[in-house]
Amino acid sequence: MLCYPDRRSALRAGAAVAAGALAAACTPAGPAAPAKAAPDKPAAPAKAAPAKAAPAPRRFAGQPVEIGHGPRGRPGVALTFHGNGDPAVAKAVLAEAERAGARVTVLAIGAWLDAHPEMARRILDGGHELGNHTQRHLAINTLPEEQAYAEITGCADRLKRLTGSIGTWFRPSQTQYATPLVRKLAQRAGYPHVLSYDVDSLDFTSPGAAAVVRTVIGPIQGGSVVSLHFGYADTVDAMPPLLEELARRKLRAVTTTELLTP
Ligand SMILES: [Zn+2]
Secondary structure (H helix, E strand, O other): OOOOOOHHHHHHHHOOOOHHHHHHOOOOOOOOOOHHHOOOOOOOOOOOOOOOOOOOOOOOOOOOOEEOEOOOOOOEEEEEEEEOOOHHHHHHHHHHHHHOOOOOEEEEOHHHHHHOOHHHHHHHHOOOEEEEOOOOOOOHHHOOHHHHHHHHHHHHHHHHHHHOOOOOOEOOOOOOOOOHHHHHHHHHOOOOOEEOOOEEOOHHHOOOHHHHHHHHHOOOOOOEEEEEEOOOHHHHHHHHHHHHHHHHOOOEEOOHHHHHOO
C-alpha cells in the first residue's frame, strides 16, 4: 500500500494516479479491496492527515497541576517559547537550538498557527515539543469563563487538526500563573497540567542578547523552566551564547516532557 508522508507529496503523486488510488493511500494494510467495492461516486479529496499524531498531554505523578519547574539536582532545563511572530525568526531560533543539540518547547498561539500552519510540523520535525498558548493571547485570567475556555479550545482544535494532538502542554497567555478557574478550564480541555516557569528571560523587552543571556544564566538551575519568545532578534542572537553557557555548567536543554520524566 502506498503511503504518502504528507499532503503535498500525496497531491504530487495524485497527479499520476487515479483518484480512487489516491483516496486509498494510508488506509490500514490488509487484503486489497475487490474492484466492485470501489466507490461509484468520485472519491473525496485526500484529507491532510498528519503523518503521525504528535504526543498527547500526560499527567505527571507527583507534579502539581501548575508546573513551575522540574526536579532539582538533575542536569535538564526546559527552554520554552511563546510561539508567535515572524516565522523566519522562529526558524532561526529552532536552527540555533538544533545546531547545539538542544530540544525546546514551543507554546504556539492559535492565530499564529492559522497564519503559518507549516510551523507546527517544523517544530515537531526538529524533535521539539509543541503546546497551546491560547488562540489570541488575551489576558486569559481576566476573561469570563466561556471566553477563557474558547481561547484554550480554539488553539487546541488547531493543534489537533495540524498534528493529530491538542499539544503536550498548555500555557496561559499574559500571565506567569493561571487562576484556579483557568487551571480548571485547561484540565477540562484535556491538559492535566498548566505549564508555568521559574526563569523569565525578559527577551520580549529587547534588552540585547547579552542581557538575555545574563538574565537567564543568573537564576537558572537544574530543573528550571525558562520563558522565552519567538519574534525577537535578541533571542536568536542569545541562543548560541546561552547554549554554550548551559553546556559549561553541565546543563542540557531538553523538552519539558523529558525534564519531568524520571
Ligand atoms: Zn505569551
